[in-house]
Amino acid sequence: MPKVTTLAASGNQMVGEAFRQAEPDVIAAYPITPQTAIVESYAKFVADGRVHTEFVTVESEHSSMSACIGASAAGARVATATSSQGLAYMWEVLHIAAGMRLPIVMANANRAIAAPINIHCDHSDVMGARDTGWVIFFAETAQEAYDNTVISFRVAEHPDVLLPVMTTLDGFITTHAMERCELLDDETVKAFIGEYKPKHSLLDLENPVGHGMFANLGGAYMQAKLAERRALDNAAPIIKSLGDEWAAICGRSFDMIDCWGMEDAEYAIVILGSAAGNARHVARELRAQGVKAGVVRVRVFRPFPYAELAEALSGVKAVAVLDRSDSFGAQAAPLALEVYTALFDAPVRPAIRNYVYGLGGADVTLEILHQVYDDLDKLAAGEANPGLVYLGIQ
Amino acid sequence: MATIKELAATPDRLCSGHRLCGGCGASIAVRQVLMGAGDSDVVVTSATGCLEVSTTCYPYSSWSTSFVHNAFANAAATCSGVEAAYKGLKAAGKIPADKEIKFVAFGGDGGTYDIGLQSLSGAMERGHNMVYVCYDNGAYMNTGIQRSSATPKGAWATTSEVGEVLQGKTQKRKDLVSIIAAHGIPYAAQASVGNWKDLVAKAEKAFNVDGPAFLDVLAPCPRGWRIEGDQTVEIARLATNTKFWPLFEVENGKWSMTPVKEKDLLPVSEFLKAQGRFKHLFKPGNEALLEEIQADVDAYYEYLVRRCAETV
Numbered sequence: 001m002p003k004v005t006t007l008a009a010s011g012n013q014m015v016g017e018a019f020r021q022a023e024p025d026v027i028a029a030y031p032i033t034p035q036t037a038i039v040e041s042y043a044k045f046v047a048d049g050r051v052h053t054e055f056v057t058v059e060s061e062h063s064s065m066s067a068c069i070g071a072s073a074a075g076a077r078v079a080t081a082t083s084s085q086g087l088a089y090m091w092e093v094l095h096i097a098a099g100m101r102l103p104i105v106m107a108n109a110n111r112a113i114a115a116p117i118n119i120h121c122d123h124s125d126v127m128g129a130r131d132t133g134w135v136i137f138f139a140e141t142a143q144e145a146y147d148n149t150v151i152s153f154r155v156a157e158h159p160d161v162l163l164p165v166m167t168t169l170d171g172f173i174t175t176h177a178m179e180r181c182e183l184l185d186d187e188t189v190k191a192f193i194g195e196y197k198p199k200h201s202l203l204d205l206e207n208p209v210g211h212g213m214f215a216n217l218g219g220a221y222m223q224a225k226l227a228e229r230r231a232l233d234n235a236a237p238i239i240k241s242l243g244d245e246w247a248a249i250c251g252r253s254f255d256m257i258d259c260w261g262m263e264d265a266e267y268a269i270v271i272l273g274s275a276a277g278n279a280r281h282v283a284r285e286l287r288a289q290g291v292k293a294g295v296v297r298v299r300v301f302r303p304f305p306y307a308e309l310a311e312a313l314s315g316v317k318a319v320a321v322l323d324r325s326d327s328f329g330a331q332a333a334p335l336a337l338e339v340y341t342a343l344f345d346a347p348v349r350p351a352i353r354n355y356v357y358g359l360g361g362a363d364v365t366l367e368i369l370h371q372v373y374d375d376l377d378k379l380a381a382g383e384a385n386p387g388l389v390y391l392g393i394q
Numbered sequence: 395m396a397t398i399k400e401l402a403a404t405p406d407r408l409c410s411g412h413r414l415c416g417g418c419g420a421s422i423a424v425r426q427v428l429m430g431a432g433d434s435d436v437v438v439t440s441a442t443g444c445l446e447v448s449t450t451c452y453p454y455s456s457w458s459t460s461f462v463h464n465a466f467a468n469a470a471a472t473c474s475g476v477e478a479a480y481k482g483l484k485a486a487g488k489i490p491a492d493k494e495i496k497f498v499a500f501g502g503d504g505g506t507y508d509i510g511l512q513s514l515s516g517a518m519e520r521g522h523n524m525v526y527v528c529y530d531n532g533a534y535m536n537t538g539i540q541r542s543s544a545t546p547k548g549a550w551a552t553t554s555e556v557g558e559v560l561q562g563k564t565q566k567r568k569d570l571v572s573i574i575a576a577h578g579i580p581y582a583a584q585a586s587v588g589n590w591k592d593l594v595a596k597a598e599k600a601f602n603v604d605g606p607a608f609l610d611v612l613a614p615c616p617r618g619w620r621i622e623g624d625q626t627v628e629i630a631r632l633a634t635n636t637k638f639w640p641l642f643e644v645e646n647g648k649w650s651m652t653p654v655k656e657k658d659l660l661p662v663s664e665f666l667k668a669q670g671r672f673k674h675l676f677k678p679g680n681e682a683l684l685e686e687i688q689a690d691v692d693a694y695y696e697y698l699v700r701r702c703a704e705t706v
Contacts, residue, residue, distance in 0.1 A: 022417065025482030028475060054482035058471060059516030066468035066513065073462050076482050078475075096464055202460040202476055202482065203495060205435045212463035213450040220452050296472025 002188035002249060009181045011142035011174040015081065015107045015167070017042030018149035021189040022105070025076035028067035029057035033119050034171040035083040035109035061086035065104075072102035073211040075155070075201025080104070083171060084111035087125045091132070097164045098133025098228060103156035103196070104164040106300055109148060110138075110273065110324075111171040112360040120361020121171040123272060124325040126301075127334045133228050135165040135235055136273045136302040140258070142179040144299075145169040146250060153193045155240045161227075166359045170274040172361065182251060192249060198375040256305035258297040261287065264310050265294025267376040268350075270339055271310070271322045272298050275357070275364045279322070282369040291344055293373055298335070306342040313343060318351040318376040322391070324358050332388060351379045357391040365367040368392045401429045405458065407436060412450040412456035416517040417623025419613030420445045420529040420546045421632065422587040424500060426551050427527050427609065430597025435495045437462070437476055440563070441469035441505035444536040444615075445529065457474035467509040472517040473499035477522045482686040496601050497524040503544035504534040506610075507570050510565055516575040518606045524679045525607045528570065531615035546638070548687055549572050549671045551618075556674045561683055566690055575644040576610040583643035586612035588630030599645065610638045620670020629668055636665040639694045662691045 009017075015038050019027070029039040046055045054073075058064045066082050073079045082090065087108055097104050112118040114126055126136060135155055139145035145167065154167040169175055200209045215221040236256070243254030260266065260280045267286075269279045276297040283293035296312050298305065313319055323333030332340060336354035343349050353375060358364045368391050379385060396404075409430045414421045424445065428436060437460045440446040446463045449456035453520050464472040472649035477497045483489045501510050506528035515527055519594045533551050534540040541554040550556050575582040580603040585593040593611060600607035612633055614626045621629055633639035634654060641652035663684060664674040 025486055025488075026475065026478045028478065052482065052485035054478040054485065056474060056520065057477045058474075059512060061520070063468060063471035063513050063516055066464055067465050067475030067478065069689075070462060070472035070477075071482070072475075072480035073436070074479030075481075076479035091466055093468065107614075202437050202462055203480060203489065205460060205495065206436070208458065208460040210450060210455045210457060210461045213452040213455065214447045214463075215452040216447075246438035355641040 003185035005044050005183045007181055007183060008073060008178045009142055010037065010176050010178055011139065011145040011169040012037035012109070012176065012180055013041060014142045014146035015149050015169065017183055018146050019079050020045050021150070021186050022077065022079065022153045022193050023051050024053055024079040026054045026056060026068070026071035026078045027080060028058050028064045028071065029080045030058050030061045030082070030086060032083045032086040034175045035081045035107065037088065037175070038081040038107055041096065045195070049157070061089040062093060062245055065090040065097060068104045068294045069097050069100065069102055072097070072104050073100065074203050075198035076155070076368070077196040078104045079106065081109070084110035084113055084125045085315050087383060089112060090127055091128065092337055094129050094132040094134060097223065097346045100230070101162040101231070102164060103162055105149070105152045106154050106164065106166050108166050108168040109171045109175045110168050116281070118360035119171070121173050121274070122324045122359045122361070122379070126166070126168050127325040127327070129166065130302065130334060133163065133232060135161070135239070137165070138299060138301055139167070139169040139174060139273055140276050141295060142174055142177070143181045143252070144179065145174060146183070147246060147250060150189055150193065151242055151246050155235065155239050157196045158238050158242070159199070160210070161231055161238055161266055163235065173274040180224065182250070186241055188249060192246060225386070227228060232303050236305065239300055256300045257308045257312060258299055259269045259294065259312050263292035264297060266292040266317045267373055267380070268294045268296055268313060268316045269322055269372060271321045272301065272324065272335060275322065275324070277366050278366060279369055282373065286373055289371065306338070309339065309342040310346050313350060314346060316350045317380040318353070321352060321354045321371045323354065323356050323373070326356050339362040351385065353379055353385055354388045355391040356388065362392065365392070396597060397433065401594060404429045407438065407457060407459045409456050409458055413451060414444060415498060415617060415623065416465045417616045417626045418444070419531060419587045419615060419626050420502070422530070422626070423529040423613040424613040425529070426498065426587065426590055426593045427597040427611065429594050431496050431601045433500070434601070435459070437495060437497050437498040439463070439469050439473035439476060440495070441499070441501035441510055442466040442529060443502040443505050445500055445502070449537065468499045469499040469505060469510060469635050472515040473497050473524050473526070474517040474522040477524050479480070492656060499524060499526045501526070501528055502535070503528055503532060504542045507543045514574070515577065516610065518574060518579050519603055521605050521643070523605055525609065527609045529613040530610050531613050531618060532567070532677055533615070533618050535615045535618045537663045544570070547690060547703050548675050548683055550674060551671070561674055561680055571642070571644070572609070578647070579606045579608065580604065580643055581607040581643070582612045583608070584639070586630045586639055587614070588612065588627050588634055589641060589652070596643060618646055618671065621668065625668070629665070630666060632660070632665045635658045636662045637691050638662050638665045640695055640698055642698055648705045651698055651702055660668070662688050
């Protein structure tokens with residue numbers, strides 16, 4: 001049985017603990033709000049000699065991901081953390097990390113992207129990295145940020161995956177708020193994560209390798225991209241199975257999507273991250289009034305759980321997809337685009353409304369969530385769908 | 395320093411059969427620098443550029459040792475990550491404590507003076523035990539001869555054109571070795587493929603210091619300089635003999651120059667007129683520009699003499 005320490009901790013602190021337990025050989029990181037506490041806590045572990053990690057304090061996020069790529073190609077277990085502009089600054093090398101099939105784990109404190117500059121929560125940063133080939137987790141709570149991060153190392157380093165993994169948590173709301181959390185003992189976590197045994201290390205000079213070679217014309221580039229797509233597709237059952245393995249140890253269930261009230265829901269909200277708690281609270285209030293409300297929270301965004309989502313939404317009259325980012329010029333925002341895709345082949349499609357909410361940390365009040373369910377009721381009754389709406393201000 | 399016979403016996407880490415142009419200074423620079431590593435294990439990092447695209451055409455590789463390419467701006471950061479992995483894995487006991495590996499990164503002048511400067515500065519400041527080598531041909535040759543901050547004043551390039559009102563690049567070359575030396579690293583040097591003995595000796599020093607080392611190696615590009623492929627070494631020598639490219643080093647803060655024999659010294663115009671990229675400078679009306687270039691060259695040389703005298 002694992003030893004469990006119950007503590008009051010922030011999400012950043014819990015990610016720091018998960019990193020300490022995974023004990024990467026290299027962490028290369030750069031400060032950015034609201035992620036910095038993760039690498040600060042790690043710097044203390046290094047200073048106290050609690051970890052063997054080579055801690056590389058780079059001069060930019062482009063260099064932090066670049067150094068992570070070099071270190072991972074050299075066969076090290078590697079982690080880093082970033083947020084917002086930092087993630088955007090890494091964009092070029094995010095693709096390279098995935099294309100080179102390097103199992104780097106990165107925490108992202110989800111934060112708005114400038115302009116206007118804003119340090120608070122939304123998902124615009126992660127959605128900018130949506131198509132870079134990374135596995136992407138969204139945590140709702142500090143506890144889940146910990147669990148996702150622990151699982152991330154196993155997923156990334158799994159020989160049939162070998163892809164970088166982004167373990168994300170909502171800026172300030174989850175990174176900074178204190179919650180009741182459970183930390184498992186080091187021995188248990190280390191045994192779960194296991195040792196990373198690289199297959200193609202630069203440092204294995206008996207068997208020299210080339211990483212990042214030039215695949216120009218001739219089809220090799222497209223073959224590499226197909227392999228990358230397959231790796232991410234194939235990651236889905238592996239994530240589920242490793243999540244279940246961790247769930248059996250920690251006692252917290254793991255699902256690609258987290259459903260509340262969906263057994264008989266007629267009106268559902270689909271959402272990512274920390275605001276799911278408010279959505280469930282409102283759904284619970286509505287249930288007390290006899291409204292069959294439900295909430296689906298997507299925990300794994302890449303690979304996206306289309307089948308699970310379609311299954312969860314079958315039988316629902318109307319769905320509200322709540323997006324904490326936008327895709328300007330598109331008819332729907334990023335999460336809604338996925339929901340439309342998931343439901344396209346459904347025998348009976350529910351009505352779907354798309355809302356953009358909480359950008360730059362704008363409050364997600366119970367009132368506006370009530371408004372969403374009210375809208376769904378009207379939509380199901382045949383009222384015209386106004387298209388994408390900026391919730392609370394439009 | 396090793397004898398020429400010993401150097402000839404060092405492992406071929408960049409093998410023949412690569413696709414760099416005939417007479418390319420980059421491959422000469424790389425092979426001579428790697429001779430400086432002797433028989434040690436070496437992991438090579440390269441920035442995007444001619445060297446990378448011409449030596450790693452998948453599924454082939456011209457490298458007999460481990461090689462990593464990441465992107466354009468980040469060869470130094472990537473190499474620093476490789477070196478950090480070596481340290482981290484040693485600390486974890488996964489690499490034997492007595493196992494020695496050397497780390498070297500190559501970048502062109504675009505990837506070093508310009509887009510990669512921040513990454514390079516960071517890696518030098520952090521003190522990684524690595525050698526960064528700029529093979530300096532004074533322009534973005536891989537993309538088709540665009541000017542960089544290493545392009546000399548007056549040089550034609552496809553983005554510093556010669557026309558009715560402009561006579562090539564209007565700015566001076568950035569003094570990168572001084573910038574890197576200012577990081578206080580153990581070793582920084584300017585070398586050239588025109589003087590193999592000086593270059594290999596500097597590479598040996600660079601590989602043997604404990605901490606970061608930097609080499610800026612003049613590596614003529616026949617395509618970009620508008621010279622013949624068999625003139626590479628000759629023109630690199632002219633660069634030094636005309637004081638355009640002084641050979642110097644900064645070893646633990648001490649500056650010293652490799653002297654040029656008085657009888658070999660020539661005016662900079664001898665270097666310029668040997669290359670098509672400067673031919674417009676010799677047309678009537680550009681006399682003042684030629685004088686200005688000579689004055690710049692003299693001033694930089696005097697600056698180096700002063701630095702050497704100051705740090706005896």
